[in-house]
Amino acid sequence: MYFIQHIESITHQDSFQKDNIWNDLKPLTGENELISPDYKNYIPVAALRRLSTILRMGITASKACQEKVANEFDSISVGTALGCLTDTEKFLVTINTVSGDILSPTAFIQSTHNTISGQISLDLKNHAYNMTHTQNALSFEVALKDGLLCIDEGKNSVLVGAADEAIPFLERLRGSLIETEHPFTSGATFLVLSGEKGNSIACIQACEVYFTNENKATQVEQFLAANNCSFQDLDLILEAGSDFKSQAKKHYSFLKYSGFYQSASAFAVHMANDWLIKNGDDKTILIVNNLESNKLGLTLIHRNDVEA
């Protein structure tokens, strides 16, 4: 078991440093803005001026986790689908429009995906293993599996997270490269995992990713069976779409609450953790990340005080 010691999200919901995000959770409309904390409380002003939204969110959520659990992280694993889009766009526009031999270095340095975990490590002054994973819509699940492997290796306090940022250009891809009815949003969720129970309420029982275009219903059934579980045992299904709505006792499409960003299944973990805090009788939650038609990410969340 991998116990969730703490979890923080910065999203278009009022989700940062809240006792329970379900208290204020509402389906998003296109009008909802990112609800940003005062980043100056977490990042020095001199550094803040260079950081785009995705880096501000990631560093702030990570620092909030660090403050809560106090001990230094033994590893940092981050998932991002599209990475630092603001700086990528800025750099590409500069290449296309600026004459001269020299390009501004800041946007280039901060346009790479691995800036995210690297910058978090720098800001936390953490010298342990850090890695940024990018696997489109399964980026978070791959980072999570990395974190679980770190615990299996004997690491005690593991930071896992995901972050993606929206830029206006994404609207031009709607209907062609990106199919979604949901508004494009930004979001970051970071959680601290440990092999020790501590004061945690929920744990990650298992996480699996599937990159093949096979029958999703079969894959879910096999995943549940491998974890001594069935659809009847699930109290809640959190799903990107609604393929498994008819098989669920309770069902929410997490994209209605997170908006569309490819690593939003990380926010579903926050929803699951806080659901188990709020609903004392519920025990098992399945997160189905079927955001992309040919990929599947499955995460099983369990209440700690119940035998799996």
Added chain:
Amino acid sequence: MSDLKENLKAQIIEQLNLEDLTPADIQDDAPLFGDDGLGLDSIDALEFIVLLDSNYGIKIADPNEGKEIFQSVNTLAAYISKNQ
């Protein structure tokens, strides 16, 4: 020269994202780098090289010159006046 210095201050604020500053906050002779001045760092030094190239057409051939040129707005303005 004073117009050049005011333009430089505005360009420095924009290029380096010094959102909380106005040109009036930057003294002509105040050090740009280090804790006693604006607190700029090595990435900002690279941004200065880009600024001189793109805004004034000046290329710094010897990076070691930067330490002298980028001391303050006064030294920057003097270098631009001499080399433009």
